[in-house]
Amino acid sequence: MRFRIFRYDPDKDEKPAMRDYEVVLDPHDRMLLDALVRIKEQDDSLSLRRSCREGVCGSDAMNINGKNGLACITKLSDLKEPVELRPLPGLPVIRDLIVDMTQFFKQYHSIKPYLINADPPPEKERLQSPEERDELDGLYECILCACCSTSCPSFWWNPDKFVGPAGLLQAYRFIADSRDQATAERLDDLEDPYRLFRCHTIMNCVDACPKNLNPTRAIGKIKELMVKRSV
Amino acid sequence: MAVARRSFDAVVVGAGGAGLRAALQLSEAGLSVAVLSKVFPTRSHTVAAQGGIGAALGNMGEDSWLWHMYDTVKGSDWLGDQDAIEFMVREAPKLVYELEHFGMPFDRNENGTVYQRPFGGHSQNFGERPVQRSCCAADRTGHAMLHTLYQRNVRARTQFFVEWMALDLLRDASGQVLGVTALEMETGEVMVLHARATLFATGGAGRIFSSTTNAYICTGDGLGMAARAGIPLEDMEFWQFHPTGVAGAGVLITEGVRGEGGYLLNKGGERFMERYAPNLKDLASRDVVSRAMATEIKEGRGAGPRGDYLLLKLDHLGPEVIEKRLPGIREIAKKFADIDPVKDPIPVVPTVHYMMGGIPTNYRGEVVVPAFSNGRSDPEAVVPGFYAAGECACASVHGANRLGTNSLTDLLVFGKAAAESIIKFLQENPGRKDLPKDAAERTEARLARLDGQTNGESVAEVGMEIRRTMQAHCGVFRFPDMLAKGVKKIREIADRASRTQVKDKSRVFNTARIEALELDNLIEAARASMVSAEARRESRGAHDRADHHSRDDSNWLKHTLWYKDGDRLEYKPVHMKPLTARTIEPKVRTY
Numbered sequence: 001m002r003f004r005i006f007r008y009d010p011d012k013d014e015k016p017a018m019r020d021y022e023v024v025l026d027p028h029d030r031m032l033l034d035a036l037v038r039i040k041e042q043d044d045s046l047s048l049r050r051s052c053r054e055g056v057c058g059s060d061a062m063n064i065n066g067k068n069g070l071a072c073i074t075k076l077s078d079l080k081e082p083v084e085l086r087p088l089p090g091l092p093v094i095r096d097l098i099v100d101m102t103q104f105f106k107q108y109h110s111i112k113p114y115l116i117n118a119d120p121p122p123e124k125e126r127l128q129s130p131e132e133r134d135e136l137d138g139l140y141e142c143i144l145c146a147c148c149s150t151s152c153p154s155f156w157w158n159p160d161k162f163v164g165p166a167g168l169l170q171a172y173r174f175i176a177d178s179r180d181q182a183t184a185e186r187l188d189d190l191e192d193p194y195r196l197f198r199c200h201t202i203m204n205c206v207d208a209c210p211k212n213l214n215p216t217r218a219i220g221k222i223k224e225l226m227v228k229r230s231v
Numbered sequence: 232m233a234v235a236r237r238s239f240d241a242v243v244v245g246a247g248g249a250g251l252r253a254a255l256q257l258s259e260a261g262l263s264v265a266v267l268s269k270v271f272p273t274r275s276h277t278v279a280a281q282g283g284i285g286a287a288l289g290n291m292g293e294d295s296w297l298w299h300m301y302d303t304v305k306g307s308d309w310l311g312d313q314d315a316i317e318f319m320v321r322e323a324p325k326l327v328y329e330l331e332h333f334g335m336p337f338d339r340n341e342n343g344t345v346y347q348r349p350f351g352g353h354s355q356n357f358g359e360r361p362v363q364r365s366c367c368a369a370d371r372t373g374h375a376m377l378h379t380l381y382q383r384n385v386r387a388r389t390q391f392f393v394e395w396m397a398l399d400l401l402r403d404a405s406g407q408v409l410g411v412t413a414l415e416m417e418t419g420e421v422m423v424l425h426a427r428a429t430l431f432a433t434g435g436a437g438r439i440f441s442s443t444t445n446a447y448i449c450t451g452d453g454l455g456m457a458a459r460a461g462i463p464l465e466d467m468e469f470w471q472f473h474p475t476g477v478a479g480a481g482v483l484i485t486e487g488v489r490g491e492g493g494y495l496l497n498k499g500g501e502r503f504m505e506r507y508a509p510n511l512k513d514l515a516s517r518d519v520v521s522r523a524m525a526t527e528i529k530e531g532r533g534a535g536p537r538g539d540y541l542l543l544k545l546d547h548l549g550p551e552v553i554e555k556r557l558p559g560i561r562e563i564a565k566k567f568a569d570i571d572p573v574k575d576p577i578p579v580v581p582t583v584h585y586m587m588g589g590i591p592t593n594y595r596g597e598v599v600v601p602a603f604s605n606g607r608s609d610p611e612a613v614v615p616g617f618y619a620a621g622e623c624a625c626a627s628v629h630g631a632n633r634l635g636t637n638s639l640t641d642l643l644v645f646g647k648a649a650a651e652s653i654i655k656f657l658q659e660n661p662g663r664k665d666l667p668k669d670a671a672e673r674t675e676a677r678l679a680r681l682d683g684q685t686n687g688e689s690v691a692e693v694g695m696e697i698r699r700t701m702q703a704h705c706g707v708f709r710f711p712d713m714l715a716k717g718v719k720k721i722r723e724i725a726d727r728a729s730r731t732q733v734k735d736k737s738r739v740f741n742t743a744r745i746e747a748l749e750l751d752n753l754i755e756a757a758r759a760s761m762v763s764a765e766a767r768r769e770s771r772g773a774h775d776r777a778d779h780h781s782r783d784d785s786n787w788l789k790h791t792l793w794y795k796d797g798d799r800l801e802y803k804p805v806h807m808k809p810l811t812a813r814t815i816e817p818k819v820r821t822y
Contacts, residue, residue: 009737009739010739011737011738011739012737028479030480030567040691040742040743041689041691044689044690044691044733044734044735044743044746045734045735045737045743047740047741047742048742049270050447051270051274051276051446051447051448052274052276052278052279052446052447053446053447053482054279054482054483054563054567055562055566056278056279056371056374056559057270057273057274057275057276057278057279057446058273058274059270059271059274073566075566094417094739094740095737095739095740096740098740101271105271109385112386113382113385114333114334114382114383114385114386115332115333115334115382117332121328121329121332123328124288124328124344125327125328125331125332125337125344125345126331126332127342127343127344128339128343129339129341129343130338130339130340130341132339133336133337133338133339136336140336140368140375140378141371141374143273143278143374144271144273174334177334177336179334180334
């Protein structure tokens, strides 16, 4: 199978280049990550992040034939050759397929991604109805792979000011939690021409999410709450 | 080479469940803490845990920590230390409630309490019938827990060193532990992290087998570092084969599937677990189910064109239960087995999943080793400044076989307990001991060897040899001649591992170098496992020997300790005395 992979090592390369690889696959090689592991056996200098190989840790996000996705759950049989692999767009490249995610995590951290509840905790669990718990479905499952934010033109232009789809999905995850008491504070923080309102509903994020989550819908809900409280 | 140094009160190596729970306690105590992780914390392997956290909350019916304790001791085939087990099961409910208070998105019952599902080996009234004890968030409990703990650490402003790999443990001449050396992956810089207390929460070493549910990062780094620094490894012959890894892919299918009512079938459509465990059937403990499956396959009743897997049936649960309780499983089955479990059974095989052994600790998370002082020998002398928790540690709560859900319980309970021991140690020992001048020597030698090595074998090749050898010689069923050959082979591979060559010489994010450094740890874990397994001439829990078919309490009710130096083995007694409860006396184990 044929691949074209973005290669750049700042230690020795002046500029990035695409390199071609041809690899003989084993019948057990099912996913793109399996092929990358084989390529690395031939050329140990190819650098990428990977861990769980089942789509839950979020390490191996990359741009695959023009679309962001996770290598470990992208089937080789679905890919057109030569498979073109690039690092996630919009973030600085450290090396090869590895990007610097500092800005992405900074935005995630900026939304206070933790439950805020000032009441003294009860002796046992806080109660939450199954319906209230259902509100968190489609939100808490985010794996922070950055496929969504790095497919978003608004995030490319303003990664320092726009929270981006991943961060906003998590902001709504806490707003939607019946146990969280900081909705007003969270909305105040997002009421800003950039932090939330750079989202122009392009919906690349929904298309890119390997977990089938819908950041655009969550962003819509945040906007709705803002409208509601202003009237 | 001058190596930069930084000093901290505590260094935590690893940011999975145990590392994060410990880090939280240490940060909130106002200590200066460095948490090192090879990967961004939420990418740690805890993220892949599915089925739940074991705790006797009693939300679904009567439950008691005494029953949880009994099940855990019986599950361990009596090799678990009963003081540590009592400690764990009694702490468990508090820590689950606390996790809920942190924001964990547990599934709920109509009355608003945390939903709990049945799980293998967990029972009511000392083995009578299954109990619902596993606190879960759909089939993504580990993910929900890891993210919740990370989020709480963000709130506590814990200082993380992300994508830093610890390389070696630092000890002074008295044996006290004084920190680690570590490599910043992005820059290739090495640093000495001088710490008054060091906690290993480095996870397991499942990557020594070719068929494993474990992530690529599970390379036994803590075990390698400990072994190189002269610390023995405990009970490394005990490896859990999870009954349901996706055939061919190895990806985990939670036992929660069987907890929710799924069951296993052989090629004839027979629910064969009824023959092996008439009472708990498919919810017998994992060693029992995996052995039954391997027997079915061996005796020609496996399914599929080559008869090499069994079928996990769950379509009868209906699409609603599957979508609500097991959505992740459905996703995995579609992606990795090309089947939709709403309609068809999932092809599964026993797959390496969990390391019961590890760095020896007591139930306070302190690392303990045999020592001789004041004219008497102590099998469990505390190593000052050194702590371990989670899969890398052996407390031992899992003994010869871990029960499902007890791994997450272990992470929470012993992550916190180790942190509390550290806080106490730091209060009682306010000073900072000096590092020896040559502290970074071992690390520098390893790196220099890699940089200078030419004409060596590739890391990938040697790694493959380790995995093949472990899989063939140290599997579900073990044979004396295969084990003896395995020991010889693994020693030869160890020799080869010391001569590997890395072609990539870049300083920047050199993952080839990282894999070579991981290989140094894998080989120690593999050697410890093979040598310990060869020596244990009985069958207990996950260790099943063809030449000694039954458990032998008169000779083998004891923990193995393996030392890297000369592959030396020692043994120490099992703690049969709980903290307050009555001893659960060994008896024949049936489910």
